[in-house]
Amino acid sequence: MRQVIMYPGEDGYYVVECPSLPGCISQGKTKEEALKNIKEAIQAYTEALNDQGLAIPEEKFDALIVAV
Template sequence: MRYMVIIEKGESSYGVFVPDLPGCIAVGETEQEVRALIQEAIQFHLEDLQSEGRPIPQPVSKSMFVDVAA
């Protein structure tokens, strides 16, 4: 499966979350680090859902950019 993730840059770190997997998040010092961490977090999240017998949410989120006048 391929899940969309949202990466946000803070003052001193990066955060990332998965809209289709509520509660699946990661935080790191660099963008590269959060990319690796969220892959692990997604895998653990899906394994946890499976072990509890809960359904695996299908990836349905989409993203796009919108241009606006400055």
């Protein structure tokens, strides 16, 4: 299970990032498509780490919202 952050991109697509996996970013035309795509990106990212014999970063579920 991984925490993701979703936000609207400048091009009208939804951008999704997985903070615990640096550089693991995807997008989609809809929220549903963006979530599907980030799931695939997370799977590919962790498989690549496994293939290279590298450790998979642990997930941290610390999330805060700051109102300014």
